[in-house]
Amino acid sequence: HELRTPLTLLLGPLLDAERGATDALLEQAPAMRRNAQRLQRMIEQILDLQKVGAGKLRLxxxxxxxxxxxxxxxxxxxxxxxxxxxxxxxxxxxxxxxxxxxxxxxxxxxxxxxxxxxxxxxxxxxxxxxxxxxxxxxxxxxxxxxxxxxxxxxxxxxxxxxxxxxxxxxxxxxxxxxxxxxxxxxxxxxxxxxxxxxxxxxxxxxxxxxxxxxxAAPAPGEDGRLPARARRETAPVEPATRRPDPTPADADEPEIDRPAVLVVDDNGDVRAYLRRILSPRFAVLEAAGGTAALELVRDALPDLVIADVMMPGMDGFALGRTLRDDPMTGGIPLVYLTARAGEEDALEGFAASAVAYLTKPFDAAALVARIDALLAQQRRLRERLRAEWGAPSEPSPVSAESAERVGPFERRLREVAAPHLHDERFGVGELASAVHSTRPTLYRKLKEEGGPSPADLLRELRLERARELLAAGAGNVSEIAYAVGFDTLAGFGKAYRRRYGVAPSAHLNRNL
CATH class of the missing domain: 3.30.565.10 (Histidine kinase-like ATPase, C-terminal domain)
Incomplete structure (x- = not known):
């Protein structure tokens, strides 16, 4: 672990530079220097141990x-x-x-x-x-x-x-x-x-x-004052603590128009490197340990989690088992990216629900390709779920309390939209075509009735359907999110909390 992690932070940027990312190499230069010094200190310790064992170290x-x-x-x-x-x-x-x-x-x-x-x-x-x-x-x-x-x-x-x-x-x-x-x-x-x-x-x-x-007392000038060289060497250089970690990505709400990837690693330099290589393609969230990651997963519902194994408190294996056993998070793919390279470690990782077990040092391009493949697999799962659950469904019942507020045109739109809620491509344009109308007409007629905008109506219908499926225990959170036409878990979780004030798991298997 102590050798593989700094090697990751040296070899990764160098591989990026070979592919032409010279600006990235300059950006990573301070981290590369710190980790090179870290490796140098470990090598010096190993050599000194050998000298002591051979009786060659003189004081x-x-x-x-x-x-x-x-x-x-x-x-x-x-x-x-x-x-x-x-x-x-x-x-x-x-x-x-x-x-x-x-x-x-x-x-x-x-x-x-x-x-x-x-x-x-x-x-x-x-x-x-x-x-x-x-x-x-x-x-x-x-x-x-x-x-x-x-x-x-x-x-x-x-x-x-x-x-x-x-x-x-x-x-x-x-x-x-x-x-x-x-x-x-x-x-x-x-x-x-x-x-x-x-x-x-x-x-x-x-x-x-x-x-x-x-x-004897110390001779003049030998009062314990360290020579300049020794004082320089005394100053500790800890890659994870030498400088404050960059502002974590989880300080802001995730971008929900791109797949959200949560990076979990207690090493700030590793998180920064992963954020740099992943952020062009994905909305990146960060956590420095398993406990913080668990809270963030339940709150933001990322589409994929990349986790180290060796972390303080809740380690990566414990995080994986907890995610696996929670119906809300059990469908989120988990990738381990770790310095623990043993076969037994990999088996334990797969037992903790990992879909991939990658070791440090790693190739950034290969990691991105693996994530793309896993998310493509998730998209195929969404299509299968939508095909299975795509049978025409009855529109969600309107409560007696709100029945008076639903005008005849909105009621008609609800009936037309109900069979298509599973299809993420069914939007305002498709709804307008289904009732032989236009987008502006939908907006105007709904506004005249005091109803929501067409986009808000479709979102409301999908969330109502999701709430029904959750209460019935029809699947886990990710399956239901995909089945009602949401493309990302992060987007579903955010919309659900905004509408109902709680996470989707709060309504799972509940008689609402």
Whole structure:
């Protein structure tokens, strides 16, 4: 996952550039740079682990005041904490804490612990770094405590193993490659120290690093101030949090004259890239996680959902199962676009109702072609449903309360339109032809009777018919939307809520 996602954001724009989209390449250049740096850091960690294992990593030890080093590392991470809305603080003793360390390597240890703490702590949480002397005055201790999601007890014994990843729904979406903590332990051990962890799920975690104290105070100029190079490297670069995400597409109501596609991914760069390649053809909505996506699907009824699997909270598989089991959303095609490339993962995805399981990196043109094919399949389904449900139907009964307001001409139009409501092509022009009249005449006569416009009348008839079919449980929401002549689920959902004040699912299987 950690390798495939940045590769997607590098290879995708490059493939677009090969096809002539040079402007798009320039637009994606900052994201490409961030993800190239991300890959570079992971490669450096892997190489350093190999050096440690081969005994080839040498420390450059020097005396420092640990307080100053910790203060500067915390300051470097403060902007990231602010962006994530996590309170980050340092509790430092009054007296110096002299240690002999390799500044660069100890900074990497602290940077990894702080990066993890901020990543796994939700907005409104707290991360605190404490420096103290042990009771025997022989060891210095750095404690990094957070109020994050916590780590399952079964995972704690293996947490510092190379490439170990916590297999838990609350953490796997934000996990790394299982390198950072392993390297932190190796580097701490090289310093003659140790690292340990205490954690409880739902409470938080505390990582403690202990280092030998030295008797001599730091030499002048060696007070823990990071060299310029180290300070630059300390500043975290997180693709998903380094800069605010672009304004999400779901801030506005979707365009309903084009098929609506919902993109679900917790990585803002991935969402931005997908929005760029899909928006010329589709109305794109966005969600950063499964829970937000579920609300958006039920509200906007997109025509297709593209979802990542590894996301915080409700992951992609849970989202798929929830959509599948809801009559309102069960007919919406779901495509997984994920870095989880295993065969078992794909099988789980199809079991969760996916119609396609695509892996990162991906070809943008192939993705658009796949979406086109799936939506074409949906159109064929609509035609089949309309053919099956297209038998002449009685006009929707007019309530006694409104019977007096329906004039004879409107009543005649209702009778003529009823058998054609399933046909999306049956509009005002076709209605005028069916009664041997013209569009202007329809408008004039309906207006004289105080009735709606011809377009509003057809929409009203379709919604009334949909309400009857929903109440009778004649199909799921998408089937009924297509059966009464709506071309997109988004358009149907919006019109239904405007007319009845509730989502279509509120009337499903109800005796109205």
């Amino acid at each position: 450059s030890l020097e005396p420092i005041d640990l307080r100053s080093l910790v203060r500067r590392v915390v300051e470097a991470f403060t902007p990231l904490g602010e962006r994530r809305r996590v309170a980050l603080s340092a509790d430092l003793p009054d007296a110096p804490v002299p240690v002999r360390v390799d500044l660069d390597q100890l900074e990497r240890v602290l940077g990894n612990l702080l990066s993890n703490a901020l990543r796994f702590t939700e907005p409104g949480g707290v991360v605190k770094v404490t420096v103290m002397r042990a009771t025997d005055d022989r060891l210095a201790e750095i404690a990094v405590a957070d109020t994050g999601c916590g780590i399952p007890a079964a995972a704690l014994p293996r947490l510092f193993e190379r490439f170990f990843q916590v297999d838990d729904s609350s953490t796997r979406a934000r996990e790394g490659m299982g390198i950072g903590l392993a390297l932190a332990r190796e580097l701490t051990t090289l310093h003659g120290g140790a690292i340990e962890v205490e954690s409880a799920v739902g409470v938080g975690s505390t990582f403690r690093v202990t280092l030998p104290l030295v008797s």
